[in-house]
Amino acid sequence: xxxxxxxxxxxxxxxxxxxxxxxxxxxxxxxxxxxxxxxxxxxxxxxxxxxxxxxxxxxxxxxxxxxxxxxxxxxxxxxxxxxxxxxxxxxxxxxxxxxxxxxxxxxxxxxxxxxxxxxxxxxxxxxxxxxxxxxxxxxxxxxxxxxxxxxxxxxxxxxxxxxxxxxxxxxxxxxxxxxxxxxxxxxxxxxxxxxxxxxxxxxxxxxxxxxxxxxxxxxxxxxxxxxxxxxxxxxxxxxxxxxxxxxxxxxxxxxxxxxxxxxxxxxxxxxxxxxxxxxxxxxxxxxxxxxxxxx
Numbered sequence: 001x002x003x004x005x006x007x008x009x010x011x012x013x014x015x016x017x018x019x020x021x022x023x024x025x026x027x028x029x030x031x032x033x034x035x036x037x038x039x040x041x042x043x044x045x046x047x048x049x050x051x052x053x054x055x056x057x058x059x060x061x062x063x064x065x066x067x068x069x070x071x072x073x074x075x076x077x078x079x080x081x082x083x084x085x086x087x088x089x090x091x092x093x094x095x096x097x098x099x100x101x102x103x104x105x106x107x108x109x110x111x112x113x114x115x116x117x118x119x120x121x122x123x124x125x126x127x128x129x130x131x132x133x134x135x136x137x138x139x140x141x142x143x144x145x146x147x148x149x150x151x152x153x154x155x156x157x158x159x160x161x162x163x164x165x166x167x168x169x170x171x172x173x174x175x176x177x178x179x180x181x182x183x184x185x186x187x188x189x190x191x192x193x194x195x196x197x198x199x200x201x202x203x204x205x206x207x208x209x210x211x212x213x214x215x216x217x218x219x220x221x222x223x224x225x226x227x228x229x230x231x232x233x234x235x236x237x238x239x240x241x242x243x244x245x246x247x248x249x250x251x252x253x254x255x256x257x258x259x260x261x262x263x264x265x266x267x268x269x270x271x272x273x274x275x276x277x278x279x280x281x282x283x284x285x286x287x288x289x290x291x292x293x294x295x
Contacts (some may be wrong), residue, residue, distance in 0.1 A: 018265045060257070061289045065093050068285070070135045071278050078267040082189040083286060086200060087257040092286070097193075100186040101264040104239030105141045106246045107180030107187070110173060111150050112137055112211060113130050113195050114162040117202040118153055131207050138237055139219035140186035140212035144249060150178020158209075166198045180239060189262040200250070212237055212249050215283075229287045236261075236283075243268030245275040251283060255290045 064083075072079040072095070082097040084090065113136045121131040126148075129282055136146045156175040164170050172191030176184035199208045213219025215230035220238040225231060236249025248262035263279050 046201040061092055064285060064289055067094070068093055071281060073264075075270070078265055080189040080264045081194045081262070081282070083239060083259060085256055085259055086197070086198075092259065097180065097190045098188050100174075101246075101266050102183050102190055102241065103173075103185055103187040103246050103264055104190065104241040104244045104246050105143075105146075105180040105265065106174065106192055106239040106248050106262070107178065107185045107238055108137050108146045109192060109195050109237050109248065110159060110163060110175060110187070111146050111153075111178040112208065113148055113166070113199050115153055116199075116202070116208055117162050117166055118158075121204060121207045125149070134207060135211045139213055139236060141220050143181055146179035147177055147181075150175075161281055163195070168194045168198065178190050180241070183241065187264075187265055189248075192262040192264075193260050196248065196250065196262070200258075200260070209235060209250070224276070225284060228284055230280075230284055231248040233287055234283060237270060239264070240272070242272075245272060245279060247279050247283065251287050253287060253289060259286060259288065 004060050013066060027182060033207070048194040054209040068081065069076075069088050072081075076095070080096040080099050080101045082094050085092055102188060111241045121129065121134070123130045125133055133145055136142050137149060141224060150156075150159065153162070159178070161175075168191060173187035174185065174193070199205060202208065212235040213221035214232060215221045215224060215234035215236070216226035216228065221234070223235065225234065230251070233252040234249065236247050236251070239246030239248075244264075244266050246262075246264040247264075249260075251259050251261060253259060261283070265275050267275065
């Protein structure tokens with residue numbers, strides 16, 4: 001998994017060649033299916049229904065789908081969600097998992113995962129270790145660090161080639177930058193979950209995991225889901241642009257173990273605050289869900 005910096009160029013050139021052979025249709029992928037901006041600047045508040053029976057602790061996974069469907073019911077085509085159990089290797093919930101969305105700063109997951117695959121975490125870049133670069137990129141969602149790291153790796157073609165070596169389908173995403181500032185970045189929820197799964201089993205898992213904000217505690221999640229079951233148990237990367245909110249990462253369910261999730265919404269007619277509330281409600285349900293058979 002760990003390559004020295006002086007091997008990076010040969011690695012990526014070979015990988016690009018492999019992609020060209022294995023995925024000849026990559027350039028033909030339609031990357032314009034995400035919703036067009038609304039002509040109105042007026043935001044509509046999104047109604048988030050309360051948990052069933054006002055007791056989220058009693059929500060079992062078999063009912064999660066119905067609960068999430070209610071949350072996204074006003075604009076289901078503008079949501080992309082994939083939630084998987086790691087230990088059971090099963091899909092808990094899937095909605096538009098293979099549709100392209102603007103991922104905003106979830107793009108940084110692609111950049112940092114590729115960097116950790118291409119180089120040792122202790123590799124020095126401008127007097128800082130790669131470990132520090134990855135941590136600042138994800139924890140603080142620092143766009144300068146992300147784009148600098150992206151260019152240092154070699155740009156979009158090299159990042160795509162490196163991720164393809166890890167088994168990430170290059171047809172599932174298209175990168176215009178390393179930070180997610182560009183609205184030309186697109187990704188499917190499935191491609192992000194693939195990144196998360198690969199990094200969960202990577203030798204650099206601890207570095208990657210530690211770089212993610214923690215709900216209610218650190219980074220860009222320090223003020224979200226505080227004093228809830230998600231506090232300290234959700235490690236995830238936020239994403240924010242006008243009309244875009246995303247949250248992807250890992251959560252720990254006390255009964256069902258670790259889960260992977262990617263939630264992306266592209267909707268300019270709903271306020272960002274309402275979108276965040278909806279995303280957090282979904283995540284909270286997953287942190288407290290239990291198997292119906294256990295009830």
